[in-house]
Amino acid sequence: MSRSLLQHPSLRSGLIAGLVTVFLGLVGFLSAFQDDALLVGHLLGANRSLTLGTAVVLAALIWAGARAAPAGRPGWPAPRGPLYGALAGLVAALVLAAFARLGRSVDLRAIFPKASPELYDMVAFSGGAFAGEAGWELLRLLILGAAMGLLGALWQGLAPRSRRLATPAILLVLGLGVFAEQFLLVLAHNGIAEHFRGWLFLKGGGLAAPGAILVAVLAVAAGLAAERGWTPRQALARQAPARRRAILSLGWTLALALTLVLPWLLGSYHSDVLDTVGLYALMGLGLNIVVGFAGMLDLGYVAFFALGAYTAAVLTSKESFLAPCIRLVEGVCAEHMPLTGFWVAVPAAVLVAGLGGVLLGIPVLKMRGDYLAIITLGFGEIIRILAQSDWLRPYLGGSQGIAGIAPATIPFSGIAVAGLRKPQLLFYLILAACLLAVFIARRLRDSRLGRAWMAIREDEDVAEAMGIHLVMTKLMAFGTGAALAGLAGTLFGVKLTTIYPHSFALLVSINILALIIVGGMGSIAGVMVGALVLVGLPELLRDFQDFRWMAFGAVLVWMMLNRPEGLLPDAERRRELRPEGAPAAAD
Amino acid sequence: MSEAMLSIQKLTKRFGGLTAVDDISIEVPERSIYAVIGPNGAGKTTLFNCITGFYRPEEGAVRLAGGGNLERLRPDEIARLGVTRTYQNIRLFADLTALENVQIGLHHRLRTGLVGAILRPPAARREEAWALGEARRLLAYVDLAEEGDQVARNLPYGAQRRLEIARALATEPRLLLLDEPTAGMNPNETAEMIDFIRRLRDDLGLTVLLIEHDMKVIMTVSQRITVMDFGQKIAEGTPAEIQANPRVIEAYLGRGAAAAGKGV
Numbered sequence: 001m002s003r004s005l006l007q008h009p010s011l012r013s014g015l016i017a018g019l020v021t022v023f024l025g026l027v028g029f030l031s032a033f034q035d036d037a038l039l040v041g042h043l044l045g046a047n048r049s050l051t052l053g054t055a056v057v058l059a060a061l062i063w064a065g066a067r068a069a070p071a072g073r074p075g076w077p078a079p080r081g082p083l084y085g086a087l088a089g090l091v092a093a094l095v096l097a098a099f100a101r102l103g104r105s106v107d108l109r110a111i112f113p114k115a116s117p118e119l120y121d122m123v124a125f126s127g128g129a130f131a132g133e134a135g136w137e138l139l140r141l142l143i144l145g146a147a148m149g150l151l152g153a154l155w156q157g158l159a160p161r162s163r164r165l166a167t168p169a170i171l172l173v174l175g176l177g178v179f180a181e182q183f184l185l186v187l188a189h190n191g192i193a194e195h196f197r198g199w200l201f202l203k204g205g206g207l208a209a210p211g212a213i214l215v216a217v218l219a220v221a222a223g224l225a226a227e228r229g230w231t232p233r234q235a236l237a238r239q240a241p242a243r244r245r246a247i248l249s250l251g252w253t254l255a256l257a258l259t260l261v262l263p264w265l266l267g268s269y270h271s272d273v274l275d276t277v278g279l280y281a282l283m284g285l286g287l288n289i290v291v292g293f294a295g296m297l298d299l300g301y302v303a304f305f306a307l308g309a310y311t312a313a314v315l316t317s318k319e320s321f322l323a324p325c326i327r328l329v330e331g332v333c334a335e336h337m338p339l340t341g342f343w344v345a346v347p348a349a350v351l352v353a354g355l356g357g358v359l360l361g362i363p364v365l366k367m368r369g370d371y372l373a374i375i376t377l378g379f380g381e382i383i384r385i386l387a388q389s390d391w392l393r394p395y396l397g398g399s400q401g402i403a404g405i406a407p408a409t410i411p412f413s414g415i416a417v418a419g420l421r422k423p424q425l426l427f428y429l430i431l432a433a434c435l436l437a438v439f440i441a442r443r444l445r446d447s448r449l450g451r452a453w454m455a456i457r458e459d460e461d462v463a464e465a466m467g468i469h470l471v472m473t474k475l476m477a478f479g480t481g482a483a484l485a486g487l488a489g490t491l492f493g494v495k496l497t498t499i500y501p502h503s504f505a506l507l508v509s510i511n512i513l514a515l516i517i518v519g520g521m522g523s524i525a526g527v528m529v530g531a532l533v534l535v536g537l538p539e540l541l542r543d544f545q546d547f548r549w550m551a552f553g554a555v556l557v558w559m560m561l562n563r564p565e566g567l568l569p570d571a572e573r574r575r576e577l578r579p580e581g582a583p584a585a586a587d
Numbered sequence: 588m589s590e591a592m593l594s595i596q597k598l599t600k601r602f603g604g605l606t607a608v609d610d611i612s613i614e615v616p617e618r619s620i621y622a623v624i625g626p627n628g629a630g631k632t633t634l635f636n637c638i639t640g641f642y643r644p645e646e647g648a649v650r651l652a653g654g655g656n657l658e659r660l661r662p663d664e665i666a667r668l669g670v671t672r673t674y675q676n677i678r679l680f681a682d683l684t685a686l687e688n689v690q691i692g693l694h695h696r697l698r699t700g701l702v703g704a705i706l707r708p709p710a711a712r713r714e715e716a717w718a719l720g721e722a723r724r725l726l727a728y729v730d731l732a733e734e735g736d737q738v739a740r741n742l743p744y745g746a747q748r749r750l751e752i753a754r755a756l757a758t759e760p761r762l763l764l765l766d767e768p769t770a771g772m773n774p775n776e777t778a779e780m781i782d783f784i785r786r787l788r789d790d791l792g793l794t795v796l797l798i799e800h801d802m803k804v805i806m807t808v809s810q811r812i813t814v815m816d817f818g819q820k821i822a823e824g825t826p827a828e829i830q831a832n833p834r835v836i837e838a839y840l841g842r843g844a845a846a847a848g849k850g851v
Contacts, residue, residue, distance in 0.1 A: 440705050447704030447711075448690075448697045448718070455691045458680040465639055467666035467695035467758050476701050 009068040010084045014091020014149075017064035021057055021092070022099045025123055028114030029547055030056060034122060038177030039207050052178065057096070057123055061145050064088040065152025081153045089149020093141050100124035161227075169219035176215055177207045182270075182540050189267030259431065263424035271423035273539045275495055278430035279488050281531035283512045285437040285524065286484030291513065292522035292570075293441075293450060294477040295457025296365075297373040299509050300380025303360070304482035306387060306504035308353040308489025310396060312345035313499050316406040321395050342408040346490050353486020354479045361478040365471055368460065380509055388501035401500035408494045417494065430491055434528075437484050441524050444480065453477055511535070518559055520566025529567045590652060592617040592762055592794040593638070593670075598647035598658075600630075600637050607633040608644065609818035615762070615811075617652065620788055620795045622805045624829075625815035626838060631798045632675060634815070635764050638796075639672050640665040651762065667695045671755040672764035675798070677747050679739040685750050686735040689722040692757025722757065729753040729783075745776045749783070756791070763787065765797040769804050777801065781808050806830065814838065 005011065024030050033052035065085030100120040102108075108115040120126075125144055126137045155163070176183070207215070225231065236244055263271040287301045314320045364375045387396050396402065407418040408429055417425040444450045452473045455463035464470050493499050511534065519530025538552050559567075593615040600608040607630045615621045623631050636642040638649055640662040649657040654668040671692075680688050697718055703711040726735050729749040734742060739750060748768060755763060768784065769777045781804055787793045799805045805812060806826045814822040814829060816838040822829060829835055 443705045443707060444701075447707075447715070448694060448699045449701060449704045451687060451691050452694055454683055454687070455680055455694075458682060459678055461641065461662075462674070462678045462680070463691070464662040465641065465666055465672060466692050466754065467663050467671075468691075469661075469663050480701065 009070070010087035011091055013064040013068040014088040015095065016067075017060040017088070018092040018095025018099075021060045021096060021123065024056065025099070025119050026108075026112045026115055029053075029550075030122060031114055031116060031119050032547060034118065036178075037180075038174060039209065039212055050177075053122060054125075055174070057125075058148055061089045061092050061148035062152040062155070064092045065149030066156045067152070068149070069153035069156040081157050082150050085153020085156070086146040086150040089145040089147070089152065090142055091145075092149070093145020096123045096145070097138055097141050100126075165220050165223040168223060169216040172219045173207060173212045173215050176211075179540060180207055186266055186270060189265075189270075260428075263427040268420070268423050271427055273536060275423055275426050275430055276539065277531050277536045278427065278434055279492055279495070280512060280515060280535040281528050282430065282434050282437050282488040282491070283485050283508075284515050284519070284527040284531050285434070285441050286481040286488070287512050288481075288516050288522065288524065288527050289441060289444065289453075289484075290477050290481040292516055293445060293457065294453035294474060296474060296477065297369060298376045298478075298481070299373045299506070299513070300360075300376035300378065300383075301481070301485060301512055302504045302506065302508040303376075303380040303383040304353040304357055304485035305489045305492070305508065306383050306501075307356045307482075308349040308486025309493045309499050309504070310387060310402070310489075311349040311352040311486070312342075312490040312493045313402040313405050314395070315345040315348055316341060316493075317402045318404040318406070319397075319402060341406055342490075342494065343411065346487065349490040350483045350486045353489065354483035356486075357479040357482025358475050360482075361475045362471075365474045365478065377506070377509075380504075380506060384501050384504045387504070396501075399501055401498055401503075402493075403498040405493045405497045405499070407497070408491075426491070426495055429494075433487055433491060437487075438524055440480070440484075445524070449473070449476060514556065518556070518566060520569035523566065523568050523570035526566050526568040526570065533567065590617060591615060592619075592652050593796065594648075594650045594652075595634075595638070596648045596650070598634070598637060598644050598649065600633055600642055600644045606818050608637060610647070611813075611815070611818075611820050612647075613813050613820075613823075615794060615796055617794055618788055618792055619810045620784060620797065620808055622809035622812045623796065623798050623815060624800070624802075624805055624812060628817075629815040630818040631815055632766060633818075635672060635766055635798065638665075638764065639670060663695070666758050666760075669759065669761035670764065671758045671760040671762075673748075673751045673755055673766055673768065675766040675770060677751055679747055679751055679754070681740040682738060684736050684738055685726060685731055685742065685753075686719075686722055688739055688750055688754045689725050689757050690718055692725075692754040693718050693721060694758075696757075696759060725753045725757055726750075728756070745772060745779075748772070748780070752783075752787075756787075760793065762794045762796065765795060767798050767800060769799065769801055777804060780804075784808055 021030075030053040033056070034054075036052040037049040038052050038055050039050040065088050068088035069081035069085040100123055103115055103120045104117070124137055124141050126140075158166070229235075236247060239247060263274065266274065283301065283305060286304075287298065290296050290298045290301070314322055315326070317323065320326075360376070360379050364372060364379075367375055386392055387401075388399050390398060392398070407416045407422075408426070409416050410425065410428070415425065417429065444453075452463065452468045455466065455468060456470065456473060460470065492503070496503075515530035515534040516527060517530075518534055519526030519528070534552075537555075538549070541551060591614040593613070595611060595613040595615075598608055598611045599606065609630070611630075611634060613621075613623075623634065625631055633642065637644045638657065640657065640660050644658055647658070651657055651668055651670060654670075657665050657668070657670070660668075680691065683691075697714055699711045699714055707715075723732065723735060726732050729752060731742075731746055731750055731753065734746060734750075739747065742750060752763075752765070752768070765784070769780045772780060784795055784797070785808065788795055797809070799809075809826060812822075812824065812826060812829045813820055814832070814835050821834050821838060822832045824832070
């Protein structure tokens, strides 16, 4: 094969798409989603569903076509675009056909356990609904490949505006299909699933055709509205300031009210997911002070989470070594005032974690950047290993951890956060903690201290030359961040009632850091969005089994390549609040 | 001239085998504009770094009138005593607004701590309001009143220089160290800067120690000059004395020029 032929875009794209699909098939990615219906509809006289696995194969073929088609005049396919695209799809289909042929004649399962006959049927679009004569299989696959490639090329040739309108619609339909089961679960909880199931979702869990069309049309309509300046934000900007404020405060009130009833709308399982999201958001807010505000890379943040959790556990668990003393104290003065339990453990845990932050900070804060990251990484591991050690087993329970952590109580009501409604009740505690953390973070950000942190983040030497005491200022960031992690640790213990050392692994620190980066470094709203995306999404993607972490990793890579500033960056917020040309006297 | 605002005695700073500042003694009179000049690599910026505490000198003393010895203090302590600097290659907090840059300069004149920042009691509110007003006043002083909400990196070059000085002024210095304040400026901007430096002395009563390359600036603005070469002081005097000093001409233009007796 000559070099120039190999460099032909159609051949290259086709080969890439085909081989990637084969790889996904061999590792079991495709067959894992063979039963996960995205769309369900009545087609050619029978009920047919588009499974997620098939959708991935089709997407690969379309992608090959789109990649191979040369860019033409905007709005028009390039002269040879459709041809190139169809060729690329054909090449990819050939790869798939060859793979299916090979697999059917040689059993590959000794090496690739997932290389089942169903997989070959799937990639070759034969069997099942497509079952037919074997001779037609190859032809059908090639026609399908060429058609999909052509589709990709035509997509490439679409006017940017059409693509801008269509992309959200397609993503929304696919997203609804993927999360169909989750929606059904929530709808079922509220007893309204039956009304929707008929036309929006079908039994298989996928989106029904009328539902899909409706969603797509709505998405395109929303896109058109946005083009004409009919988005809520733009409409709001046109209002008079006083009216705008009124509308905004009404919106916030509604949002708050919705948040308050949210756990009861969502049901137990999704409330539990929400609790986890909230805990991570709380820790994210704390770490954001250290990393986002002050620019210190802390990879051992989980240590303070552990300090808080263990402090609270030791103070409230029935099995704690302190339990006899606590019972004694309770016996003496419980009539007068509560000296134990959750509400005593909270300040104690916050204090211990905050102090831990300061104590760790004193020796290490002279380090910068990478060195600080490594030291904090080590500290995080030390805390976990100490908790696991035999040496501290009598106090911290070794690898069995501490069980029987007392439930929290809702203040002034005496309602214990336990039992069947626990995830819902706990949500309110976590929400309150998050709101407190947001309040603290906002106040600090807009203060002398917050400015000093920003100065240190931007240029440590100059900050010092301007009279900022580096060690003290950094310690305050470290201590505040650690204290919030301690608070999260307490709530974590209450949520699980048992804590183990392995709950405090390095991955927790990394996850919190990742959610800050994804949300937008230094941005408070970004932390919330980041927690929802990075913690909530993997929980909801449980359908994806082992592959959810792969999908998660892919999303992270994609994010960093395409939107490195994060989903809700802080600078944008500033630009929003102070549009160009607005009078500076606003504040 | 009154007593010395800054008195540097036998200051020496070495980097390995290199003596960047070699036995330098300088007396900077109060309310004066004092220049340190010299060819590239003469040790002028190292001298600045020693005064502001960024480097620890090996030998010698740096005394500030009413502030004691500086040579063992941290940079932030020195800043709090009233010595602030600007940088040769402007070092603003580039991603922050002009206003925030100046507010950071006000840091050590404010008292609000961690708890105060969170609870924001009336005293903290008053302080913040004062800081905002003071920062705006300083911005107006350097002619940047309209640019307060601009991100520092988007300001034009001359404005960045002035903003850096405003940030330094916010620390309420008695001694201001300017590292090549007119570097990269056109003649117009340079003339304005000269005027501005004079105003700093005359309006605010500051003592200014500056490093400069532009001979015209030095000769017009400074009252006394120290010339450094290879870390050593090779001359000191008034602009007229320096202009006539053959060693200075030699250091700047080479031996031949000195022998030919050409002026600077």
